[in-house]
Amino acid sequence: MSEFEPKIIAFVCNWCTYAGADLTGTSRIKYAQNVKIIRFPCTGRIDFMLLLKSFSEGADGIIVSGCHPNDCHYTSGNFHARRRWIMFRGLLDLLGIDVRRIQYSWVSAAEGSKWADVVNSTVATIRELGPYTDYAKVAGYLEKEAKL
């Protein structure tokens, strides 16, 4: 079996991080294939249930990224998101859902190289942590169900 390739899903806002990731591309900065982006209008739009669902669907890691504070295209979406993640993170941590598997970041439209860093360092972290078998085991009941 070859090296473990983590499955990482990225939830990013359209105005800063998505554009930042575009800049990573136009600057031809290379990063790992493991991360795949889903585009949201704003970090404020990102529902915590989507993060939870990602784990049950087999994600080993998650990136959530948007505009720096004060730079939100919608002025305050990222502030709301920040509060949501503070609370959500505390809850997950209490429940023993490994918070190290979720990387939050602010990546502006000008930070193409930062995006590459965020991706690569997250991939590295998740490689170190290995596949998220704990959660997969729990989610495993889904397949059982399907088989019945």
Next chain:
Amino acid sequence: MKIGFYPGCSLTGSSREYNESLLAISKEAGVELCEITDWNCCGATAAHNLSKDLSLTLPARNLALAELDQMDELVVPCAACYNRLVMTQHELGENESLKKIVSEKLQMPLQNGIKILNVLQFLEKHIVPRLEQLVKNPLDFDVACYYGCLLVRPQRVMKADRFEDPMTMDVIMQKLGANPIDWPFKTECCGAGFSVSKPEIVGELSGKIVRNAVDRGARAIVVACPMCHSNLDMRRPAIETYLNMKVDIPVIYITQAIALAMGLTPRQAGIQRHFVPVNLPVNR
């Protein structure tokens, strides 16, 4: 009050008077300095030209030892040592993996959180607050405070205020009753790098500094760095050759100035160890 203390080689050799005066005034002020057990070379000047690892590991060991001794503050009077220790703390602070490597090399844990004080920061924090009671013989004359480079550069790390025109020493000297002159050579290069290899360059660079201090009527040059001191004091012949005139302005460590102001004997202040004789109007 107990504070960690890293003397480094100079204070045990060429600039013992610095050490003596520092310990003397600390004692007066009731501040106890405890030397790091088994400290080693800070790697100044040589190491960082040879190997980056070495230049970080040497100071790092001292930091680690200080942590073992449970010090949360560390005074490093020698400006060169101070510079190396702070640079190391900074670089390791910036780079987790580098820190890991180094602490593995040391086979010691390294929090890297200790507060490193240079002599001026130390004086400001622990001596100055007590000065008022302790100053017996105000120094009533003009002095030129000379900072040199190591205490203020590189700015991004040292975060010295007004690194082109620092004031901390001037403020302390004022508190001793002296009148620090406003002069432009506070941070000009004394040529320390060439102290051994090309003394004539020291002659020129230090010469300009000394000359300007004299021209502006200073009775003494006050320093806080062994390198500065040896160049302005020990290299006086080279200076005089360059200026081609006799200059007898003494060069004293700020700690010595304080000692004198506190009314300690010149011997306690280590005055007698200088090349350029120190005779200042300190009434006692």
Next chain:
Amino acid sequence: MMDLIKRATELLESDAVKVVIGYGKGSSTDRTRAIFVTQVADCENLVFNSQCIHNLAVYLTKAEIKKLGKPAIVAPVPVLRSILQLAAENQLTENDLVILGVTPESQLIEFESFAGIETFLDTHRIKIDQKYQETIEKIRSMPVAERFAWWVKELEPCFKCYACRSACPLCYCTRCTVENNQPQWISVASHPLGNLEWHVMRAMHLAGRCTDCEACYNACPMGIPIHLLTKSMLQDVNENFGTYGPTLKKDNTLSSFKPDDKESFIR
């Protein structure tokens, strides 16, 4: 509790309210239950004692009870907190109900306005029991995998009866996320994943709203310590945003923010 009965009687007689939501004798001597007094004659059934832990506020938003007409509600501190939160969430207005507050010293104290409740509650702040804080600390100190296993096991008995939801005064949605199957946010079956998702969702939806009445826990037939989740959230709110307990201000923790909210985990 004579004056409670007296006041209830007045209210019903004067037709100021149609129903008095209060506590009555339970199935055994050590229990009480909610009763809905509509007849003056039944007022004497009203009791109040230390066993009255049931959060009656939950009935204020239930359609069946609303049908009965304007209520008076017997409201010890936890109920008052819920009422205030419901008010902040536009679910109650002051002339919707008569509030027969009961102080911890079992004194009857009637509230004319929500603002009155707010000032009263300022002197009766939510405080999380030392013992709970310790439990939460203990859980947090476990290694992450162990913690996870612990919770999976704790939640294992849950069979999704939703008693926690029906008992919670703040779970008044007409359609709960769990009933939303487009998309199916929460796997409905009561297997570990479904249970986990359900309780995470519930806790998040109560973040900054929960008033720590423990109704959910008391209602749970399997005694699952789900209140630990909401309690720990309350602590988080307090530590991170300093807001604690219900207020009339429309500054619910998750629908408001401060530009300088502090966090340590966003790169």
Next chain:
Amino acid sequence: MSKIGVFICHCGENISATVDVARVAEAAGKLEGVAFSTDYKYMCSDPGQTIIKQMVKEKGLTGVVVAACSPRMHEPTFRKACSEAGLNPYMCEMANLREHCSWVHDKSEATTQKAIDLVRTLVEKVKLDKPLFPIKVPVTKTALVIGGGIAGIQSSLDIANAGHQVILVEKDPSIGGHMSQLSETFPTLDCSQCILTPRMVEVAQHPNITLMTYAELEKLEGSIGNFKATIRKKAKSIDEKLCTGCGVCATKCPTKKIPSEFNTGLGMRTAIYVPFPQAVPNKPVIDKENCSYYQKGKCKVCEKVCPTGAIRFDQEDELVELEVGAVVIATGFNVMQPSGFPEYGYGKYKDVITGLQFERLASASGPTLGEIRRPSDGKIPEKIVFIACAGSRDPAKGIPYCSKICCMYTAKHAMLYQHKVHSGKSYIFYMDIRAAGKNYEEFVRRAIVEDEVNYIRGRVSKIYEQNGKLIVKGVDTLLNAKNVEIEADMVVLASAAVANEGSEELAQKLHISYDAYKFFSEAHPKLKPVETNTAGIFLAGACQAPKDIPETVSQASGAAAKVAILFSQNELSRDPVIAVVNRSAPPLYSTCVGCFMCATACPYQAIEEELITNRKGEVIKKVARVNPGLCQGCGTCVAFCRSKSIDIQGYTNEQMYAEVMALLNNE
């Protein structure tokens, strides 16, 4: 049953070089609901778009996924193509195979697999897309121009001459900006005032321009075509209608020793003042901080002497609300106060001054009436040193960028000095001479050759005073790096051009982004240099980056043109990507329970209360409703709604959910 068409673009070789496009197309073809899939060299080219249109018609496609570059690049292109083929444009989505895949990964199986995943994800999204229709909004054909420097003046005049209304807001008592402070201008050495003042007057007299001086933007709400701006008109303490600008008040005002901003502190002004003789409007304001009446409660001399009784001490700041369709920001720049240069002794030595101060010394209308006299003792300096790059291109001073104008104006300064002080000697320390521009290099040559200015390539390490002279210690890097010391009488620092103070706050008021140095960011460095990333807000002049006058003027006209284009339509169509609160059959009407937490979360106050009544008109339910005119589509409310009653078109819960499922399930 959806029929999706998938079109994979090679983008020349940009994608196909690292992604096996044929395989992606093949894989896409196998996806459920995909009716057609192909790959082509340039999807965005005309033939490329034709393929899409044909297939939409032939196969009766219900949705289209174009897997090519970033949607931020070509989404409009392909959506247009689809609508031309009769498919609702919002049924077309893009998978970003270039910026997010081929350009950031090497050729490999994993890269192709990722491409397939991205396509599959977007296919699932498109399946759930619903036809959307643009929201029509009317355009208010009035422009707000912020800043009355040359940039603002130019923009205002151009927009006004295009026949539209302009409101020009200037924070100072007069328009004119930095250009009005300059003496002569490079490379022609014609007098700045002479070319500027006519424009200022034109602004004042233009029927389409409303001028608001001594005023600042307080708040900006709304969006392109329909902004609502709140302007704070600071109290001038005079009745402008009555004031004739006779100036008696200023001559009689007893408080005379206030450093004049216009003369960069080299001259003095009174408390009631007109900043400079050619000011527009030429009517005074009272500077409350320095007026002895406002400070000590007595004086009122101006009131006594005013022939028309125009003084109004009780006047207060006034807030005016304006409806505008577009905004041009022309707030200009500032020169770095070189207090960050203890080594140059600025502030310590009177005769170390900034370039802008030198402009005032050289200006005929300046404190010395154009004679170069040093501030300390009014002597005419025989030796003068200019230091280019004082701060600029110096990361240690936090300014790594080039201020662009200094090379030219320093050359100009030296020239002016030589013209005025024939016996004088001038030296310029420089790093490089950057004289790119029409007739610029020639200009610098003239300074060197004709006016014998001494250019020294090297930097200055220290300046200090010694017996009345300024000793400038520097290095000449050309003559085998000799140290040089010049005993100068005066030193002029070409201090860096920096963003104006408060530009950060302004950017946040306007919701536009700014760079690391607080200069406002253009939407695209090459192709959208005057747009910001907020539609309807444009940039003119040095607020975007340091610029000289010709460049500023051309950008200002560019911004004006953009505004004119916007105003050429009566109606704008806005993206229908907005939130909606669901509605359902009675008795439920909506799953919304009316907790209105969405309302507290909404940044645009777009959430309103809707009362649902029965036939008898009794209110049975209060639910939330989104005002489509105000909603900008951030979706913050959606993530809040516990009962999932709000959703956002184009990014619905179902869609985002489907995307997650599709992205993660690639077996």
